Amino acid sequence: MCIGCHGIQGYQASFPEVYKVPKIGGQGAAYIVSALQAYKKGERRHPTMRGIAESLSDQDMADVAAYYAGHGSGDAKPVKAGQAPVNANSSVAPLLQKGACFSCHGEGFAKPIDPSYPKVAGQYADYVYAALRSYKTQNNPLIGRSNGIMGGIAKQFSNDELRQLSRYIGSLDGDIQTVVQPHFKFGQK
Numbered sequence: 001m002c003i004g005c006h007g008i009q010g011y012q013a014s015f016p017e018v019y020k021v022p023k024i025g026g027q028g029a030a031y032i033v034s035a036l037q038a039y040k041k042g043e044r045r046h047p048t049m050r051g052i053a054e055s056l057s058d059q060d061m062a063d064v065a066a067y068y069a070g071h072g073s074g075d076a077k078p079v080k081a082g083q084a085p086v087n088a089n090s091s092v093a094p095l096l097q098k099g100a101c102f103s104c105h106g107e108g109f110a111k112p113i114d115p116s117y118p119k120v121a122g123q124y125a126d127y128v129y130a131a132l133r134s135y136k137t138q139n140n141p142l143i144g145r146s147n148g149i150m151g152g153i154a155k156q157f158s159n160d161e162l163r164q165l166s167r168y169i170g171s172l173d174g175d176i177q178t179v180v181q182p183h184f185k186f187g188q189k
C-alpha cells in the first residue's frame with residue numbers, strides 16, 4: 001500500500017497542492033510511528049494519509065516503521081556543533097538562529113535530539129515547504145497540523161522565509177531517501 005506513493009522516486013501528491021511525497025526510508029522509527037499516530041488521531045489532517053493510518057494497528061505501524069527506518073542512504077554529513085552549516089547562505093543563517101532549529105533537529109538537520117523528532121536534511125524542498133506551512137494552519141478540517149512544538153515555531157516566519165528554509169533543508173545531505181522496492185508487499189507474511 002505504501003509503495004504506490006512512497007516507493008516511487010519523485011512521486012507527486014496533488015493535495016492540497018502539488019509536491020513530492022516525502023522520503024521516509026531512513027527516517028527514525030519512533031518518528032514514523034508518531035507521524036502515523038498523528039494522522040490517525042487527526043492532529044495531522046491530510047485526508048489520504050489519515051485514511052491509511054486509520055487502517056493500521058499499532059503493530060502494523062511498528063512493522064512499517066522498522067522496515068523504513070532500516071533503509072537509510074547513509075549520506076548524512078552533519079556539520080560540527082557551532083559551525084555554520086555548509087551552503088548556509090547569508091539570508092538563511094539568521095532564520096536558523098531565530099528558530100533554534102538545530103537545538104532539536106541537530107546540526108545540519110540530520111541528527112534529531114529525540115528519536116520521535118524527524119530527520120529532515122535532504123527531504124524534498126517542496127514537501128518541507130508544505131509541511132512547514134501546515135503547522136501554521138489550525139482551523140481547517142482538511143489541511144494543517146496541530147503540533148505544539150512546530151506550531152509555535154512556524155508561526156514566527158513568513159511564507160517567504162519558510163520557503164528559504166525549505167530550499168536550504170532540501171539542499172543538505174541526509175540519511176532519508178525513497179525506498180524503491182516494487183515487488184515488496186506489506187501484509188504478506
Ligand code: HEC
Pocket residue numbers: 001002003004005006013021022023024031032033035036044046048049052064118130131
Ligand atoms: C496515496 C499516496 C500515499 C500512500 C498510499 C501512502 N502515503 Fe504516506 N504520505 C503521502 C503524502 C502525500 C504525505 C504527506 C502528507 C502531509 O502533507 O502531511 C505522506 C506522509 C507520510 C508520513 C509522514 C512523513 C513525514 O516526514 O512526516 C509517513 C510516516 C507516511 N506517509 C507513511 C506511510 C506508510 C507507512 C504508508 C503505507 C502504510 C503510506 N504512507 C502510504 C502519500 C501516501
Ligand code: HEC
Pocket residue numbers: 022034035038095096098099100101102103104105116117118119120123128131132145147149150153165
Ligand atoms: C523544540 C524542538 C524543535 C525546534 C526548535 C524545531 N523543530 Fe522542527 N520539529 C520538531 C518536532 C517534534 C517535529 C515533529 C512534529 C510533528 O510530529 O508533526 C518537527 C517537525 C519539523 C518538520 C516536518 C518534518 C516532516 O517530515 O514532516 C520540519 C520541516 C521542521 N520541523 C523544520 C524545522 C525548522 C526549519 C526549524 C527552525 C526554524 C525547526 N524545525 C525547529 C521539533 C523542533
